[in-house]
Every structure is written in structure tokens, then in C-alpha cells.
Amino acid sequence: MFYEVMGALLKAAAEPVATQNAQGDDVDRFHAQRVAQMLERIGGAWPHLLDALCRENEILAEALAIDHEDSDPEHDDPLAENRRLLELAEQTMATTDNADTRRSLRAALAEAAHLQRAALRAGRQAR
Numbered sequence: 001m002f003y004e005v006m007g008a009l010l011k012a013a014a015e016p017v018a019t020q021n022a023q024g025d026d027v028d029r030f031h032a033q034r035v036a037q038m039l040e041r042i043g044g045a046w047p048h049l050l051d052a053l054c055r056e057n058e059i060l061a062e063a064l065a066i067d068h069e070d071s072d073p074e075h076d077d078p079l080a081e082n083r084r085l086l087e088l089a090e091q092t093m094a095t096t097d098n099a100d101t102r103r104s105l106r107a108a109l110a111e112a113a114h115l116q117r118a119a120l121r122a123g124r125q126a127r
Contacts, residue, residue: 008043009043010039010040010042010043010046011039011040011043011044012043013039013043014035014036014037014039014040014043015036041120041123041124042123043123044122044123044124044125045119045120045122045123045124046123048118048119048122048123049119050078051119052115052116052118052119053078053079053082054078055115056082056112056115056116057078057081057082057085059108059111059112059115060082060085060086060088060089060108060109060112061085062108063089063104063105063107063108064085064088064089064092064105066088089105089108089109092105093105
């Protein structure tokens with residue numbers, strides 16, 4: 001619920017930003033429109049971001065062959081867990097000679113990037 005409310009608030013903030021600066025010069029109007037567009041997109045994507053992040057964590061943990069639910073007390077914080085998993089993936093890529101492990105991690109990172117793009121795309125479509 002919190003994430004849905006935050007998204008709606010960000011989207012709602014876009015309208016006054018765009019209309020308040022309508023009297024400025026062309027540069028002011030351009031910047032106001034860009035800020036409003038960013039607020040609208042972030043607000044639209046916001047509800048999808050946490051789900052995508054949690055799924056991304058699952059994908060990375062699976063590729064790293066760890067149970068991320070039991071691996072760290074910070075697993076309740078998806079951002080901290082994501083940071084930890086990405087650091088572990090980077091360390092593993094830098095130190096492993098196992099081609100299958102490297103291939104699995106590259107595939108997991110590609111899938112995670114796809115989830116991020118899908119969340120942002122959903123935000124653009126939520127206008």
C-alpha cells in the first residue's frame with residue numbers, strides 16, 4: 001500500500017510543476033516539463049519497483065546458489081539484500097574460473113535487467 005501511495009503522490013506532483021512554470025521563458029518551461037515528465041514516470045513505475053527488486057534478489061540468489069532468505073539478517077531490507085547479492089555476484093565473477101557459474105550469473109544479471117526495464121515500462125504505460 002505504501003508504495004502505491006508514494007507512486008500516486010509522485011505522479012500528482014508532476015502536474016503543478018508543469019503548470020506553475022508555464023509563465024517562464026522557454027528554458028524554464030522546458031526544464032519544468034522535463035521534471036514533470038520524470039515525476040510522472042517515477043510515480044508510475046514506483047508500485048512495480050519493489051516487486052521487481054524482490055524478484056531480482058531471488059534470481060541472483062538462485063544463480064549464486066544461496067538461500068538469500070537465511071543468508072543475512074538484512075534480507076528484510078530488499079535494497080540492502082540486493083546490494084549484498086550484487087557485490088557477491090561481482091566478486092564471484094572476478095574470482096571464479098568455472099564457465100558454468102559465469103554463464104549462470106550473466107544470465108541472471110540479464111534477467112534482472114529485463115525486470116527493471118519491465119518495471120519502468122509499466123510506469124510509462126500507467127500515465
